[in-house]
Amino acid sequence: MKEILLIKLGEMVLKGLNRKIFESILLRRISYTLSDLGNFDVRLAQSAIMITPDDAGADLEEATDRVSKIFGIAALSRACVADKDMDVIKRQTAEYLAQELEEAHTFKVEAKRSDKKFLLNSPQICQQVGEYLLEQFPHLTVDVHHPDSIVYVEIRDYAAYIHGRALQGAGGMPVGTGGKAAVLISGGIDSPVASWMMAKRGVELTAIHFASPPYTSARAEDKVVRLLRQVSAYSGRMKMYTVPFTKIQEQIRAKCSEDLFTIIMRRFMMRAAERIAQKEGCSALITGESLGQVASQTMQAIGCTDIAATMPVFRPLIGMDKTEIIAIAHRIGTFDISIEPYEDCCTIFTPKHPKTKPIPVFVEKEESELNIDELVQECTDAARYIKIGYHSGQ
Ligand code: ATP
Ligand code: MG
DSSP states (O other): OEEEEEEEEOGGGGOGGGHHHHHHHHHHHHHHHHTTSSOEEEEEETTEEEEEESSTTOOHHHHHHHHTTSTTEEEEEEEEEEOSOHHHHHHHHHHHTHHHHHHOSEEEEEEEEOOTTSSSOHHHHHHHHHHHHHHHOTTOEEOSSSOSEEEEEEEOSSOEEEEOSOEEEEESBOTTSSOEEEEEOOSSSHHHHHHHHHHHBTOEEEEEEEEOTTTSOHHHHHHHHHHHHHHHHHHOOEEEEEEEOHHHHHHHHHHSOGGGHHHHHHHHHHHHHHHHHHHTTOOEEEOOOOTTSSGGGSHHHHHHHHTTOSSOEEOTTTTOOHHHHHHHHHHTTOHHHHTSOOOOGGGSSOOSSOOSSOOHHHHHHHHTTSOHHHHHHHHHHTOEEEEESOOTTO
16 A cells, blocks of 8 residues: 655645745755655645655655654644545555554544545545445444544545544744744753744744853763754754854953853853854844843843844743743753753853843943954854754765
């Protein structure tokens, strides 16, 4: 029996004129995601996407797992392809869904006929398939309200497709339809979740990580790479810039008031990130800040950090509790990596009593001791990137 993946589109279906662009971005994203798994034919057909393996050895299990992480997809099902002949359809339905139907007590059939030339209408298809299944699986009864199992039969242009209950897709919008933004990524719990949340709204990502060797280690950097690999299963490929931050931190420590260390450091992060973001064609910055979580995330501190950047700064976690953030981190597979204990540049030189209500003019006065432009230029010039989530050879 020939099997395909049948994809139902998400929210993008609603987007009128932009729909075609969204669909073509999604098709490209699916094709790229599967390109190292074998030959798949990916095409749009009657408001669904069909993914057909060209060779028998293609790994449909892995393909399903990868596609379930692609944003813009509401639901997906593995489906079996049958000739448009009721005898064949009935037989293949019983065979293809045998295991599921053996385990169920109740079921119903739902039919959809987009090929209006097919001789039977949807209620007739349901009735015939239902009757056949009751003969083949005598333990079953029909329940149209809360069935254990739903059998779908879709009669489309070139074939009939049979499948069971669909898997939930990742939702959201296809990455690339919402612009491009640079995420400031630490090794913590929050910023990978913030990355995932913005990618879910269709934002393509560039990642920027500040490292302070020798205070931070190569293993801390490797941890960020592994976090981003997890994120890229959802967000697609991205570049990760590592920016050397030691000199800036040492100068702030030497020349500025201790209680303003963190806020001044964060303003430098914004400036450097913005410079790289502009070069990468990004229109916004993203951080994993959540209001009140730490001293640098009070409303005044965030305000004071914000004005160092001219780009909009998105903070998708701003109103979330840590427990809510952790739940997402578990779901996207970043939590276990995030809790590995390596130093982040934010946790070195932290003042004992940081100012929680910094006032911008005082912060600027402290910063005037530093050559801001030169320091930012120097660290961004020295930034290096690696590619994350690219298939080999690309
Ligand atoms: P996270 O769990 O993401 O590390 P956090 O609660 O530890 O966040 P902070 O350390 O104050 O909070 O950092 C706030 C935000 O600043 C992070 O979510 C991230 O966006 C950014 N950030 C912190 N450290 C770095 C870093 N080394 N490189 C890049 N961005 C960073
Ligand atoms: Mg952190």
